[in-house]
Amino acid sequence: MDTALLLLADSRLPAGGHAHSGGLEPAVSAGAVRDVAGLAAFLRGRLATSGLVAASLAAAACAHAARDEADGGADGAGWVVLDAEADARTPSPAQRAASRAQGRSLLRAARSTWPHPALAALPGDAHHPVVLGAATAAARGTPRDAASITAYGAVTGPASAAVRLLGLDPLSVHRALADLARAVDAVADEAAAHATGPWRDLPAASAPVLDLYAELHIRADLRLFES
Amino acid sequence: MTRRYTARAAVTATCGADGRTRLPRLRSDGPLALRETAPLDGATVYLVGAAAGPLGGDDLELELLVEAGARLTVRSAATTLALPGDGASRMTVRAEVGPGAHLDFAPEPTVAAAGCHHRAAADIALRGGATLRWYEELVLGRHREQPGRHTSRFDVTIDGVPLLRHELRLDDPAVYGSRAVLGDARAAGSVLLAGPGLTREPHTADGLAVLPLAGPGVLVTALAADSATLRRRLARGEELASRPEPAGSVGPGRYDARVTL
Numbered sequence: 349m350d351t352a353l354l355l356l357a358d359s360r361l362p363a364g365g366h367a368h369s370g371g372l373e374p375a376v377s378a379g380a381v382r383d384v385a386g387l388a389a390f391l392r393g394r395l396a397t398s399g400l401v402a403a404s405l406a407a408a409a410c411a412h413a414a415r416d417e418a419d420g421g422a423d424g425a426g427w428v429v430l431d432a433e434a435d436a437r438t439p440s441p442a443q444r445a446a447s448r449a450q451g452r453s454l455l456r457a458a459r460s461t462w463p464h465p466a467l468a469a470l471p472g473d474a475h476h477p478v479v480l481g482a483a484t485a486a487a488r489g490t491p492r493d494a495a496s497i498t499a500y501g502a503v504t505g506p507a508s509a510a511v512r513l514l515g516l517d518p519l520s521v522h523r524a525l526a527d528l529a530r531a532v533d534a535v536a537d538e539a540a541a542h543a544t545g546p547w548r549d550l551p552a553a554s555a556p557v558l559d560l561y562a563e564l565h566i567r568a569d570l571r572l573f574e575s
Numbered sequence: 576m577t578r579r580y581t582a583r584a585a586v587t588a589t590c591g592a593d594g595r596t597r598l599p600r601l602r603s604d605g606p607l608a609l610r611e612t613a614p615l616d617g618a619t620v621y622l623v624g625a626a627a628g629p630l631g632g633d634d635l636e637l638e639l640l641v642e643a644g645a646r647l648t649v650r651s652a653a654t655t656l657a658l659p660g661d662g663a664s665r666m667t668v669r670a671e672v673g674p675g676a677h678l679d680f681a682p683e684p685t686v687a688a689a690g691c692h693h694r695a696a697a698d699i700a701l702r703g704g705a706t707l708r709w710y711e712e713l714v715l716g717r718h719r720e721q722p723g724r725h726t727s728r729f730d731v732t733i734d735g736v737p738l739l740r741h742e743l744r745l746d747d748p749a750v751y752g753s754r755a756v757l758g759d760a761r762a763a764g765s766v767l768l769a770g771p772g773l774t775r776e777p778h779t780a781d782g783l784a785v786l787p788l789a790g791p792g793v794l795v796t797a798l799a800a801d802s803a804t805l806r807r808r809l810a811r812g813e814e815l816a817s818r819p820e821p822a823g824s825v826g827p828g829r830y831d832a833r834v835t836l
Contacts, residue, residue: 371755380754393753396744435789436737439796441777444789552728552740555756556763556796560784563777
């Protein structure tokens with residue numbers, strides 16, 4: 349277990365992740381999630397769709413950063429192409445904005461924590477999974493590590509938000525997360541398997557309800573989380 | 576006895592000197608029978624089912640070449656019913672739409688019948704100002720039937736740059752039945768419009784999202800309890816998507832405060 353990677357996966361990393369609920373807040377507002385069982389079902393769907401897509405982009409970004417470093421370059425053009433692949437998999441404008449906001453915060457934290465040519469070459473407003481993948485490479489992790497950290501964050505972020513929004517019992521929520529552990533690992537495996545293939549073939553699993561929630565949420569009058 | 580089809584059908588549309596679209600190639604194959612009909616917009620081709628299915632084991636491919644300036648409309652005569660059989664069935668559409676050309680692809684719905692294992696894929700390359708309307712409806716099972724497995728993948732590029740890469744995976748009910756994915760919807764659909772003059776404002780309503788993409792396109796997605804409601808929602812979404820509005824005209828009234836799924 350590598351301490352640098354634990355730091356990157358830790359929700360206490362000062363990268364602004366606590367401001368985002370991953371679509372959970374609008375799901376709670378709509379009455380779609382009311383209890384731990386509802387949360388577990390929501391997380392399973394999120395993990396297999398946007399979680400898988402994010403983990404795949406992160407694994408590809410990590411592989412690209414390592415390859416680019418080995419080539420001695422700082423391939424700005426490659427990052428623009430991968431970022432466009434993230435855009436094409438994110439039809440909701442609200443989700444694109446949330447992903448870029450989280451990417452900006454993470455890039456700031458990662459650049460000061462693990463200086464690396466890939467982090468220097470990244471555009472300042474790159475998508476969150478792309479930054480997370482590059483940061484994993486900077487912290488000397490593998491594409492599988494990047495996928496794992498991303499898939500883990502895809503369920504733990506909304507789970508923490510649920511504890512705050514619904515006053516759920518934190519022990520029960522952690523039990524639900526533990527029950528999802530094998531599914532998280534399976535998503536990380538699937539994502540990592542695509543890391544060195546053509547970017548156009550990366551998974552693009554959609555979640556139509558999450559897209560709709562993201563747009564509703566950004567226009568809600570009262571909200572605790574940005575997304 | 577099992578029956579397996581491997582079929583490769585193709586259409587080429589060209590634009591003549593008189594500005595009219597012609598079809599120098601219209602190749603039917605096996606269950607993919609193509610008929611040219613009276614033109615709706617440019618040339619119009621109907622897919623008429625020459626066999627039931629697709630059944631598991633079938634591998635069907637349709638190639639559409641719409642050359643510079645041509646306009647091609649593709650429809651189907653009937654619903655596609657994906658049925659079980661010997662392994663997975665596949666239906667792949669590959670389209671290239673040349674400079675200034677237009678493709679309007681809107682077949683009748685696909686129904687994922689119990690026990691099916693169907694993979695649909697569409698790969699569309701737009702070039703030099705080509706425009707696109709791509710319409711899809713999926714019904715999860717026949718009446719009171721649990722659907723089989725159905726996965727679809729949709730890739731659209733403009734001059735090589737990805738506009739949309741979008742999959743819908745109905746292989747695990749614990750995933751697609753999640754309140755994050757489809758919830759208890761029995762029908763799901765989308766319309767992609769690509770080209771200039773579309774809205775840049777997102778819209779939402781009951782089971783409907785109108786999503787302006789990062790590139791020049793708008794994706795309309797809808798969910799519903801039945802196919803008639805789905806079609807109404809998609810029509811409403813398409814109307815909103817194709818209506819460009821002046822900047823700064825967004826009012827709170829456009830967003831329904833309460834949305835049910």
